Amino acid sequence: MTKKCIIFLLNFSLLCRFTAVTTACPPPECPDCYYLAGSNCVPCGDCYKCVDGDCVACKCWDTGTPIVGSINVQNAKLCEEKTHTSSVSDTDHWFKPGVGEGHPGDSLTYSWTASDGTPLSSNAANFTWRAPPCVQVVTITLRVDDVPNSMDDPCPGSSRDDDYADFQGTSTVSLPDGCGFCTGPPTPPTPSISEKDPPCTQCTPDWAGYFDIDNSIVDHTYTLKTPCYDNCKWYAYLDTVHTTVDICRSCPANPPTVACLSEVADMNEAEACAHKKNFPHDPVQWGDRSTSNWCRDCVVVHEETHMNKDWIQDSLQPEIDAFADWCANHPIDIDCSVSDSTNCASALTAAKKAAYDAQWADRVSAACATYDAQEADAQAAELACYQEILNALKAKCP
């Protein structure tokens, strides 16, 4: 109290030094941009500004709450267009002495980026984007900033400028429905076989049977698997191969069976011994075949050896294997600007399939050119058939 009185007296003496008034001092007059607080002049305080020397209340702005909100990022299929949305706001704050306070929203700027894919349009809070042609997780980032230039009646030094805020979400880019991932090239198929019907139209009067690769190239066909996905490409692997053959296991001139294995099985010892005499050599020789020991089953074995070994195994299968390798090395690029290419169901277009067809035609031609029936193999198989019969006879007639 004493201290305050001394200060008051000191001020009073300064103000009154040229007067001789000894009555109580009038309130002190504050300089410009000061105001009297109690008995003291203090500078215009917070939320005041100096106008013509007077302290006038103004709005004290501050950033209020930071920029807040969220983004809603959509998952997408390969190359699919998606619109990601956001809901972001920024509420600022002001206080004005004698007036009160307000919580106005701020205007915002939006900046969208994506770690992959193609931005198509950006409409402030929304972002339309095309997914990349590859399966992956894409990070979508929205940077939002406020526009801090719209303060009214701001007090000096007042600011509503928030720091920018980043919002991130991830979009999982996946395969279209019905499409799958590759699990490596499949084992090349073995061909399915159909036989010309009716058979045996080429027989001549001295043929027991025959095998012919069909003269119609279109009867040797292939199918591809639905393309599967691997590393931003589709792979149309070879699925099946079908070949049509003209096989005659028994021409009209084919002599009737004297005894095959089933007939030998029904023989008694005497019959077996009698029939064994029809085989002049053991092991059986090619020249031993005769109408006295003929077995049609052995003709079947002969012709089927031409079909299964000479044609399928030696000629067609290597070409199938090479064609499968060709298919595995000719993936289809996924190009977002080519709509067909973005779905496994449509990626193999007619134009692309035509290239496969030409390659296959070349493969079949090559198989036909390679085909060279090895009589030795067929004869060996036929002799083995007869040897089996002879062995069965020997078992019954030691």
Added chain:
Amino acid sequence: MNMKANHIFCLLSSLIPLLGVMILSSCNKPDRFESDVYAEPNSSADVSSGVGVTALRLDGKPCKRQIDWEALYQSGLKKYGIDDFSTESLIRLMDSEIPTVRYFSASLLGHRQELSAIPRLEKALGDELLPVQRAATKALLKIGNRKGIKVLQDFCQKASREFEQGNHRNTVDMSDALQVLAEAGEVSAIPYLRLLVGYDRSWGVRVTAVRSLRKLYEKEPGVLADIASALRDQHPQVRTEAFEILRAVYDSYAGDKQKSK
């Protein structure tokens, strides 16, 4: 084919070694088979061998007939609704948008040895699809025109570089091109074939490479070592092929030696 023609054919078969390999059983008994015998035109550059029918005759002698390439190629065109197989039509079809049609047209023109088709076949050497290029090359070879050789050699050079970089996009096509080059006696194919003998992704390609090397054996006996290396192949078919080739070469050598004695 009438009997006279058949006898002429048999005479040609005995004169021309390549065709002689395909001696038809019908030559022994022309009265039985004369209507069934047909054969490819003889040509040293004939790359369309192959046997169609093989019949088991009652007398035990094999009967082989060559493939009816005319019918085979026509069937490929018929699939696309084409039924005019005249030379003029085939030349027009070489401009088809469908590559398989171009392929079969070129193949058929070559099979017929159509001289008038040479300009169009030469143009097809620049076709966008490799099977068509090869078909044109084969066709020209049958007519005695070797312009396609350079195209295939250039392709093999490019494809082999890719091969060495681990890119196998063109490996199967290179294998096919080398088959044509080997058939044409081009020893330039050998280094590339050696690459393919070691191609571990397709035993079919390796078998084809071994077969192609065999075709160059007379010109470059050194390929026997490459064929022998295939005896250690992981695939039984490749090993068998190599073994059969080596055995055939040995038999032929032994036979020659016997004769010289």
